[in-house]
Amino acid sequence: MEHNGFIQEQKTLEGDLNSDTSHKNSVDFLMNWFRKRSIFVLAYGTGCGAIEMPPTFTSRYDAERLGIRGAATPRQADVIIVSGYCSYKTLRRIIRTYEQMSNPKYVLALGSCTVNGGMYWDSYNTIKKLEDYMPVDMYVNGCMPRPESILEGFIALQKEIGEGKASSWQKYEENYEFYRKNQEAVLGKKVEPSYDADWYLYDGGL
Amino acid sequence: MFKEIKKRFATDDVEVKRPDLYKVGIKYTRLFELVHMLRDEYEYKTLNAITCTDWIEEGHFALTYMLTTLDRKHTFMIQTMINREDAHAKTFSHEFKQAQIMERDLHEMYGIDFIGNENLKELSLENWIHTPPLRREFDTLEFVNNHLTFREGRDDNVDTKAETKRLRALKKAAKEAAKKAKEEAKAQKPKDEKIKEGGG
Amino acid sequence: MIVVDLLLMLVVAYAVGFLYYGLYRNITARFQRRFGPPVWQSFIDSIKFFFKEESTSHGWMFYLGPVIMMSGAIMTLFFIPFFTVGDTFQGLSQYGNAFVILYLLVLGPLGNALGVGTGGSPFGAMGITRGLTRLFAMELPFYIAVIAIMSLSGSADIATIASEQTTFNAFAYPLLFIAAMISFIGMMGQSPFDVPGAPVEVYSGPASEFSGKFLALLMSQSAIFTFAKLVLMVHLFLGGASGFLELLLKTFILFIVVIAFGAIYGRFKTPQAVDFLLKVPTTIAVVGLILATWS
The missing domain is CATH 3.30.460.80 (NADH:ubiquinone oxidoreductase Nqo5 subunit)
Structure with a gap:
């Protein structure tokens, strides 16, 4: 009985999730259904928004009840969360990580910094619009968004996946020249960060 | 030493x-x-x-x-x-x-x-x-405006000095208003006290 | 006929394995005062991974790793009869005995080591090193306990060992059971012995470079292998089973005990785990062996 409110919340969230009926055929529908019910989120945090992610995934907000759980490496992950401002140095790593993930992959951007620069609007070292450099499926605004809004963002993303609308990875492949041009404009000709297995040994470290 | x-x-x-x-x-x-x-x-x-x-x-x-x-x-x-x-x-x-x-x-x-x-x-x-x-x-602002694109609808990438001046003026006005209100409250206070005494 | 029998065994192990994995996640969630995912969540995860595209290439040996693991798990399953009586669900048990199973138990990890070693990911290699180091320590107490049980019941045939128990071996020889149980927790990949795939230390270790279909294959094999190992333990120590209900009940009780350990204990470091496994359960197993043969 004491869990009643909790179950009600779960029902509200999932009812919203199951309301879509638009799909081309049953195979597509099934595929999208499996994709939306199982989301592996890369354990990767940039900026201050990373601090809101642990409560989202642990006991208090428990994203696992919606099929959302963490994945340790980009190879296993479906979603990368860009959680806050991206400096150029971070952007390199984000792009590299994003390109290591296997299709289909989705991007969830948190915080006003990824939307329009946020409080770092006049910083020489921070990008202002994330969607210029990599495709974004879903923005969650706020500074920082609370775990509730992150969950809402996940539900919205799941809904788009279920309807087959979330296709940013195709967008990235089709418009690769556009994204690459924008990346090179801020990062220089060499976009990928230069490190290998023993990067911490030479060059005085870091 | x-x-x-x-x-x-x-x-x-x-x-x-x-x-x-x-x-x-x-x-x-x-x-x-x-x-x-x-x-x-x-x-x-x-x-x-x-x-x-x-x-x-x-x-x-x-x-x-x-x-x-x-x-x-x-x-x-x-x-x-x-x-x-x-x-x-x-x-x-x-x-x-x-x-x-x-x-x-x-x-x-x-x-x-x-x-x-x-x-x-x-x-x-x-x-x-x-x-x-x-x-x-x-010049940070010039660099940002030259090298990065802003989302439309964001207007605060303007001259910082003018913006600071404007904000300062606003702050000053607010401060003066508060001061005035305080003085008025002070002027009213004796009356209130008198009323209180009368009430007691 | 035997083909149908084997296929049925595979289907049952797959279904029950994933059901148990879903229950494992749900029960662990309850331990942590969470609502937890639905029971079929693990199944959904594995199906989703089958729908993903491959983007990496590390040569054929890398991709053979999960396949060898899968075949190791399936072979182990086939050599373990589900029931002590009857003709169905016997698999290939008449062609092999407990020795074959003990060999097959390590086939998977070794195949995986070959595969991951060519992958080039440092975390994969680290995970494999941890896994193999732990494997040597883990097998010693388990082998002592199993060999003691075999010599005590005078047979290496799993069905014979299971059906000859008047009182369960777990209660007749408690020390042997405890020793085997401790290394069994490690075999199931539970805390405190889950060093190879520690997510925050080696980034899921051997699985770190696998994606899509191969990860799904790894998940499926671990579900099947889990059920096979549970049935083996039930046969060796809990008197086997004569019907599905008994089998599910006994394996489930065993499973609950294992995941309860996993949910409440933290993780050992690799040297700590090896130290502990070589000292405590091995001593218990040797003492148990001496006591059992004495009387």
Whole structure:
């Protein structure tokens, strides 16, 4: 009985999730259904928004009840969360990580910094619009968004996946020249960060 | 100690900032001598920080070395000037290991060349080809407007000085209004008290 | 006929394995005062991974790793009869005995080591090193306990060992059971012995470079292998089973005990785990062996 409110919340969230009926055929529908019910989120945090992610995934907000759980490496992950401002140095790593993930992959951007620069609007070292450099499926605004809004963002993303609308990875492949041009404009000709297995040994470290 | 420094280094720029913080300004040519003296004779063994201030009007950088002794909980601040154009200094990384990364940071942000430091690679600005960003001739706002695109609907990438002025004026007006309200409240107060007394 | 039998065994192990994995996640969630995912969540995860594209290439040996693991798990399953009586669900048990199973138990990890070693990911290699180091320590107490049980019941045939128990071996020889149980917790990949795939230390270790279909294959094999190992333990120590209900009940009780350990204990470091496994359960197993043969 004491869990009643909790179950009600779960029902509200999932009812919203199951309301879509638009799909081309049953195979597509099934595929999208499996994709939306199982989301592996890369354990990767940039900026201050990373601090809101642990409560989202642990006991208090428990994203696992919606099929959302963490994945340790980009190879296993479906979603990368860009959680806050991206400096150029971070952007390199984000792009590299994003390109290591296997299709289909989705991007969830948190915080006003990824939307329009946020409080770092006049910083020489921070990008202002994330969607210029990599495709974004879903923005969650706020500074920082609370775990509730992150969950809402996940539900919205799941809904788009279920309807087959979330296709940013195709967008990235089709418009690769556009994204690459924008990346090179801020990062220089060499976009990928230069490190290998023993990067911490030479060059005085870091 | 002050007397000795004054006499030996021919400087008048000595100051007691706090009981635990002394400051001395000397010529760059005598810097090493002073630091060695403080380290060896007075046991200021820790180099806390190296900071830099850009005096663009006078045409020089002010380098500040903070030396601390943990036994006496006391800090010594040594300020020295170097030329702003073709800025270079000798490294302290052989005396203090921590100086290596501090100098690397200063090199990245101000473009000061520390001679003798083995690794002056950039720390956080990778492949940076523009002016070092903390030099004052680097116009941040202009750089941002030239190099980055803003989402439409965001209008605050305007002149900061005008914006600050406007905000200050607003703040001042609010302050005056508050002051006025306070005075009015003060003027009303005696009446209230009288009413209270009457009520009692 | 035997083909149908084997296929049925595979289907049952797959279904029950994933059900148990879903329950494992749900029960662990309850331990942590969470609501937890639905029971079929693990199944959904594995199906989703089958729908993903491959983007990496590390040569054929890398991709053979999960396949060898899968075949190791399936072979282990086939050599373990589900029931002590009857003709159905016997698999290939008449062609092999407990020795074959003990060999097959390590086939999977070794195949995986070959595969991951060519992958080039440092975390994969680290995970494999940890896994193999732990494997040597883990097998010693388990082998002592199993060999003791075999010599006590005078047979290496799993069905014979299971059906000859008047009182369960777990109660007749408690020390042997405890020793085997401790290394069994490690075999199931539970805390405190889950060093190879520690997510925050080696980034899921051997699985770190696998994606898509191969990860799904790894998940499926671990579900099947889990059920096979549970059935083996039930046969060796809990008197086997004569019907599905009994089998599910006994395996489930065993499973609950294992995941309860996993949910409440933290993780050992690798040397700590090896130290512990070589000292405590091995001593218990040797003492148990001496006591059992004495009387």
